Amino acid sequence: MTENTISHALKDIRQRITRAAHKAHRAETDISLVAVSKFHPRDSVEAALQAGQRLFGENRVQEAASKFPPLRELWPDLKLHLIGGLQTNKAVEACRLADVIESLDRPSLSEALDKASQKVGHLPELLIQVNTGNEPQKFGIPLQEADIFIENNLKRFGSHVKGLMAIPPQHEDPQSHFRTLTALSRRHGLTVLSMGMSADFEEAIAEGATLVRVGSAIFGTRPPFSTDKTL
Numbered sequence: 001m002t003e004n005t006i007s008h009a010l011k012d013i014r015q016r017i018t019r020a021a022h023k024a025h026r027a028e029t030d031i032s033l034v035a036v037s038k039f040h041p042r043d044s045v046e047a048a049l050q051a052g053q054r055l056f057g058e059n060r061v062q063e064a065a066s067k068f069p070p071l072r073e074l075w076p077d078l079k080l081h082l083i084g085g086l087q088t089n090k091a092v093e094a095c096r097l098a099d100v101i102e103s104l105d106r107p108s109l110s111e112a113l114d115k116a117s118q119k120v121g122h123l124p125e126l127l128i129q130v131n132t133g134n135e136p137q138k139f140g141i142p143l144q145e146a147d148i149f150i151e152n153n154l155k156r157f158g159s160h161v162k163g164l165m166a167i168p169p170q171h172e173d174p175q176s177h178f179r180t181l182t183a184l185s186r187r188h189g190l191t192v193l194s195m196g197m198s199a200d201f202e203e204a205i206a207e208g209a210t211l212v213r214v215g216s217a218i219f220g221t222r223p224p225f226s227t228d229k230t231l
């Protein structure tokens, strides 16, 4: 998409966020927009930066590593969220690159991030991804294991653990999944809730989202993409 189109799309999404927030009697400043730039070139990210966007999401470490370090030199207040399934052998690179890792979803990854952060000297903020639909092919800690996993990570990483993230099953009404995630976060005193994408971010805001991850509605279509385990 052209620079102009991206800037218009961003403006439109920001307005929709504001409207959804007010409808839910929430302050629009409680909700941050993560612009998901996966599959889109560095120029598209720059266009979004020019339009005032600072928060970005990428789902693959390698792609993020090739796009973002040069942009950070020019835009030091840029923030990068890793939102995709993360392999343990990418933990070091993830700690180097990310401000936030939204996809902590299994004990072996906690272990790997703990070691990696000691090596790198930096631990990103962490969100725990919950598989609210208990779909076998999806990333995320299964719902019935979530409480203990959250507690263990709070013990290990303390206040670096900020909140929860979820991707509802594709062909279900997302509302009950958003509610489940909100209830789980409250139970653990966590304040960050990453839920809602291009198709359903307004509903997510109604249910308490503080981060919405919007890709195609900002940057346009991309090659077919699955959030399933395809690593």
Ligand SMILES: *Cc1c(COP(=O)(O)O)cnc(C)c1O
Pocket (backbone or CB within 6 Å): 036, 038, 059, 083, 084, 167, 197, 198, 199, 213, 214, 215, 216, 217, 225, 227
């Ligand atoms: C790609 C992706 C998004 C953005 O999806 P859109 O439907 O393009 O808005 C959000 N979250 C995750 C985890 C993704 O992989």
